Amino acid sequence: DTGVSQDPRHKITKRGQNVTFRCDPISEHNRLYWYRQTLGQGPEFLTYFQNEAQLEKSRLLSDRFSAERPKGSFSTLEIQRTEQGDSAMYLCASSPRRDRGRTEAFFGQGTRLTVV
Amino acid sequence: AQSVTQLDSQVPVFEEAPVELRCNYSSSVSVYLFWYVQYPNQGLQLLLKYLSGSTLVKGINGFEAEFNKSQTSFHLRKPSVHISDTAEYFCAVNTGNQFYFGTGTSLTVIP
Numbered sequence: 001d002t003g004v005s006q007d008p009r010h011k012i013t014k015r016g017q018n019v020t021f022r023c024d025p026i027s028e029h030n031r032l033y034w035y036r037q038t039l040g041q042g043p044e045f046l047t048y049f050q051n052e053a054q055l056e057k058s059r060l061l062s063d064r065f066s067a068e069r070p071k072g073s074f075s076t077l078e079i080q081r082t083e084q085g086d087s088a089m090y091l092c093a094s095s096p097r098r099d100r101g102r103t104e105a106f107f108g109q110g111t112r113l114t115v116v
Numbered sequence: 117a118q119s120v121t122q123l124d125s126q127v128p129v130f131e132e133a134p135v136e137l138r139c140n141y142s143s144s145v146s147v148y149l150f151w152y153v154q155y156p157n158q159g160l161q162l163l164l165k166y167l168s169g170s171t172l173v174k175g176i177n178g179f180e181a182e183f184n185k186s187q188t189s190f191h192l193r194k195p196s197v198h199i200s201d202t203a204e205y206f207c208a209v210n211t212g213n214q215f216y217f218g219t220g221t222s223l224t225v226i227p
Contacts, residue, residue, distance in 0.1 A: 042217035102167050107159035
């Protein structure tokens with residue numbers, strides 16, 4: 001299976017700890033997105049990469065959040081000094097570059113973060 | 117600015133009955149429209165998409181949707197639902213850089 005892969009699937013951490021999530025996109029997809037989803041809500045955009053360049057970042061993303069995509073392949077999302085409000089499902093998606101959005105995003109299974 | 121409104125947060129429907137899940141969007145530019153389904157603790161799976169051409173698009177699992185530019189709507193329909201259709205459904209638009217999602221409609225199929 002060559003779908004989007006996220007690791008870990010579940011993470012429980014104590015408040016104040018740092019966590020890092022990994023996303024492996026579909027190979028040859030040069031766009032990669034991170035979304036956050038809380039219970040009963042739709043996915044909220046966090047950030048997006050085209051190859052290794054981080055092109056857009058949501059204002060929702062505080063300074064405690066950082067994302068990287070070295071070499072334009074896998075990506076990591078790090079949350080420093082976690083807070084209970086960070087508890088959510090973190091979704092990664094990838095898509096090939098087409099004419100201004102003429103393609104769907106392919107989603108991973110998500111990482112469920114619980115901050116206690 | 118772009119936004120997506122899903123008018124119904126919860127839709128209960130009896131098995132084998134038809135269903136329509138409503139979606140309206142606002143955008144100042146051309147958009148591409150999508151419906152995704154999400155099962156508990158899973159990622160999002162594409163049901164169907166409108167990129168161009170025929171305004172009636174067919175997707176997986178017997179779902180279809182109609183793009184109505186004048187009404188800025190993209191409602192999802194299925195003529196006869198099955199128990200396995202119970203899930204969360206999300207409408208989304210893409211204007212080129214990111215996907216904007218609605219808040220979702222929880223479809224519950226009652227036996």
